Amino acid sequence: MELGIGMFGDLSFDAATGKPRSAKLKLQEILEQIKLADEVGLDVFGLGEHHRPDYAVSSPEIMLAAAASITKNIKLTSTVTVLSSAEPVKVYQDFATLDLISNGRAEIAVGRGSFIESFPLYGYNLKDYDQLFEEKLDLLLAINNNEVVNWRGQLRAPLINQTVLPRATNDGRLPIWIAVGGTPASVLRAARLGLPLIVAIIGGMPEQFQPLVEFYKQEYIKNGHDVSNMQIGIHSHSFVSNEMAVTDGYFKNYASQMDRVGASRGWAPYTKMQYNAGRAKDGALFIGNASEVTEKILYMHELFGITRFLGHMDVGDPSHEDMMKSIEVFGKEIAPAVRKALAVTWGG
Template sequence: MELGIGMFGDLSIDPQTGKPRSAQLKLQEILEQIKLADDIGLDVFGLGEHHRPDYAVSSPEIVLAAAASITKNIKLTSTVTVLSSAEPVKVYQDFSTIDLISNGRAEIGVGRGSFIESFPLFGYDLKNYDQLFEEKLDLLLNINNNEVVNWKGELRAPLINQMVLPRASNNGQLPIWIAVGGTPQSVLRAAVLGLPLIVAIIGGMPKQFQPLIEYYKEQYVKHGHDINKMQVGIHSHAFVADNEANADGYYQNYAAQMDRVGASRGWPPYTKMQYDGGRSKEGALFIGEAAAVTDKILYMHEMFGITRFIGHMDVGDPSHQEMMRSIELFGAKVAPAVRKALTK
């Protein structure tokens, strides 16, 4: 099982001014954190796309390109690229460029987008939410498989004998993961296409997602794909602390960000009871000391048979020092313990 870290570039809000902290400083910190993840032997790093004042990253591919030049082994992926409001030709070009810079370490995670700010920003109509994703995924896959592209859809101008360059290092092909939040339609799409699936499990109980992942596996095989090539991952909020007091104290950061997001979605205030429940064995938060996080990842592997786990670590913008320590503990304690357990 591959183990990695994901981030959105959360920016904490100054309570005195009401303004987010410096995006410039946050981006510099993220690059240091990615380098540490690589140095400590983690398998993958993912970066998500947002267009809000409380997130520093609107262009994951730019940050990943910078990371490609300072890392050696870690895979670099988007978690996710909001493909519905992106241009598939440019998405492929950007990530194939990252791939060439990194000597073959780039991947793309694509999703429909649970945040919708990018749609009006780039001039897309939300009434086409589903059709945009279906068409653009079809085009991206066409580009991924063909240097010369011939494609026609309804919401974008056709491509006729168009070369898309540069080509990625593995015969022009990049790994493309489908990221889902829990809708059967999205899971079925990934299974039919034979694409790797990553499920965002950030609330409730992971066990609730078991039928969905089993459905993916069943449909993947039913549609003629090789079960030995099947890849399933989960992406969940995580934070590894030195002790229980630090893990408990992280609630303040976590709740602050959940409330900021929730304010625009009509959610009630996030409570300590929710936090503690999420940290329990059956909850969706991988927040605690190294041993507790290790046990929970192994429990997810037992439950789902996952091949990848990405711990989303910067919710609420913990300090750079706290982030570096969490990554260090994840790489030096959690990852070796998980790998050892899975080789028995």
Template sequence: MELGIGMFGDLAFDQKTGKYQDAGTKIREILQQVKLMDEVGIDVFAMGEHHRADYAVSSPEMVLAAAASITKNIKLASGVTVLSSSEPVKVYEDFATLDLISDGRAELFVGRGSFIESFPLYGYSLNDYEQLFDEKLDLLLKINSEENVSWKGKLRAPMDNQTVYPRAKNNGKLPIWRAVGGTPQSVLSAAKLGMPLVVAIIGGMPIQFKNLIQFYKQEYLAAGFPESEMQIAIHSHTLVSEDQKVIEGYFQNYKDQKDRIGATRGWSPYTKMQYEGGRAKDGALFIGNVSEVADKIAYMKEIFGITRFVGHMDVGAPENEVMMKSIELFGEKVAPLVR
């Protein structure tokens, strides 16, 4: 099983000044952190895409390209590319270029995203939310698998025997994962296309997703794809520390981020009881000491049969020192225990 770390580039908010942390400082910290991930043997780094004041990264491929120049082994993925509001030709070009820079380490996680800011920003209508994703995924997969592309859809101009350059290292093919939040229709689509699956489990109890993942396995095999090539990942909020004060103090970071987003979505204020419930064995938060986090990841392998776990590690913008220690422990202590 591969072990990875994901980030969104959360920016710390200063209550006194009413301003967010400088985005440039945050991006440089992220690069320092990815370099450490590579050094301690983390398998995958996934960088998210957002178009908001509270996140530093709107262009994951740019950050990943910078990371490629200072790492040697770690796979570099988007987590996720909001494909509905992206141009598939440009997405392939950017990640094929990243693949060549990194000598074959680029991956794509594609999804609809949990925020909608990119749609009006790039001139797309939310009325086309579902159709945009389906069409663009169809085109991206075609570009990824064929040298000369002829394609026709309803929301984008057709392609007629055109080739997209440069081509990725592995005969032009990039690993493209389907990232989902738990919608059965999305899971079914991924299975029928034979795509690797990433499930975001960031609340409630992971066991509640067992039927969904079993559904994916069933439909993947029914579509004729070999079990040996099936790949399933989960993506969950994670922080590792052997200092109980750090774990207790992280509640405030986590609460602030939850409440900031929740204020726009009608959520109730986040509570300490929810935090501790999430940290319990059956909860969805992988926040705790080395043995606690390792045990929960092993439990995910047991109940789901996952081939990859991605710990989302910068929720609420922990300080760089806390992040660096968490990454170090994840690579040097948690990973060997899980393996």
């Protein structure tokens, strides 16, 4: 199982001024954090795309390209690229360029987007939400599989004998994951196309997602894809510290961001009871000490047979110092413990 970290570049707000802290400083911190994740032996690092004042990253591919120059081994992926409001030709070109810079370490995770700010920003109509994703995914896959592209849809001008360059290192093909939040139609799409699936589990109880993952597995096989190529990942809110006071105090950061997002969605204020319930073994928060988080990751493997776990680690913008310590513990304590346990399970 691959283990990694995902981030959105959360920005905390000054209580006195109501303004977010410096995006410039946050981006510099993220690059230091990616470098550390590579140094401590993690497998994957992902960055998400947002267009809001409480997130610093609007162009994951730019940040990942910067990270490629200061890392050696870690895979670099979006988590996610909002494909519905993006241009698939440019998405492929950007990530193919990243792939060449990083010597074949680039991946793309595409989704429809749970935030909708990018649609009016880039001039798209929300009434086309589903069709946009269907068409643009079809085009992205056509580009990924063919240097010379012939494609026709309804919401974009056709491509007739158009050459898309540069090409990625693996015969021009980039790994493309489908990111979902729990919609069966999205899971079915990934299974039908034989694409890797990553599920965002950020609330409730992870075991509630088990029927959805089983549905993916069944449909993947039903559509004739080789089960040995099946990849399933989970992306969940995470934060690690072996100091109880730190993980307990992290509630303030976490609740502040959940309340900012929830304010536009009609959510009730986030409570300490919810936080503690999420941190329990059957909850969706991977927040705790090394032993607790290790146990929960292994439990996810038992539930779903996952091949990748990404801990989304910067919710609420904890301090850079705490983030660096969290990444270090994840790489030096949790990852080896998970790998050792799985090696024993599988007789490795």
